[in-house]
Amino acid sequence: MSWTRMQMAERLVREFQDGWVVNLGVGMPTMIADVPMGDRDIIFHAENGVIGYGAVCAPGTEDLNLVNAGGQNVVLNPGASIVHHADSFALIRGGRMDVTVMGAYEVAANGDFANWKLKGAKGGGIGGAMDLAASAQRVFIMLEHRTRDGASRLLPRCSLPITAAGVVTLVVTDLGLFAPLGEGFALRDLAPGVTLEEVRAATACPIIA
């Protein structure tokens, strides 16, 4: 047993606090917008200047001039606002994101992570990731614990070019919830049916339970 991607999203959402401004990266983190927030008032910020967006539109109801960072047509919640890119990133650099949630290829025990360039690639895709990673109050990472070949994505140090140094707060994988501690990761939660031994065997650095 382990967490599905939706369960990973739900586990991270449990960490959100009432009133937070949340930025969601493309890929896996977009699922977070579909998780019920309960009583908490959460404001979603998209890097393209949309503040206060909600669910993905039902087919046929889209405004094609309104997208989130992943290019999905979304609705605006009451109280939403729209600004240009410089203001949107001023909010980011100005420290007004309580958390940014991003996917990654690798995350390291020293709090570095890598999500913009693959090994040997000439090009890459940074988007807003470096701005968000450098300046959000918290950086949450969502990723599969292992690559398709079974190698650990949780490492002592990143092997790929990093997106930002020493910024990661929390990491959710299909196996559990972790916090970088310098030389290893603290285990904060285990997915149901997963043992500590299994996590340790799947991870290329110490897990501190």
Next chain:
Amino acid sequence: MARNKTYPDFDAAVADIPDGAVIAIGGFAGPGTPYNLIAALARRGAKRLTCIANTTGGAHKPRMPDIGMLVENGQVAKVICSFTAATRASDVLPFTKYYESGEVEAEIVPQGTLAERLRAAGAGIPAFYTPTAVGTELAEGRETREINGRRYLLEYALPVDFAFIRAARADSTGNLRFHRSQRNFNPLMAMAAKTTIVEVEEDILPAGAIDADDVHTMGLVVHRLIRVPPPPMGLWTRKREVAR
């Protein structure tokens, strides 16, 4: 009476773009992208261009006019973008082949830094320090400085010859309004450019029809307006509206 900035067609609006021009192209994931102006620039055929945009274009069908098309046309020397590969590693951009072979140069810039470099150019600020990209390979060999205990990277303004943008509404003096996330980079590119060319979705209004309080980008930095031909079905779709 203010000058009417309306142009008859897209080709006329880009007819003076010379070889070697620096062109900023607005838009983010569709909204605000000046597809008709990009198509006109492809017809115009100006070469050795530097193109500034968030991405080099999409990997998906139907193919829309994008920087990738200008690259395939042999018109582009350099791109300055926040993506030089697709978001999904499995997608291959038309641009990639030319970049990897060295035919086209690319400068990858974090998106917020790209926006701020354009803003700085429009605001008369030559350079600024930002925390973004500190400690990454983008900062290698470049000037950083510690201010109040935090390390920052020096970034330079990005001035532009021509901005291509798209707006929902304009008056004849060039005052613009954008609809929803159509705004994105567009106001910044207009400010950063010597000449701003705008494709407009609605009929161009007489001066004064947009209240001064409601202007998103002032006509002062807008030079040419072209009405996007109405879609035949009355429905906004990306595919139908591209003028041929």
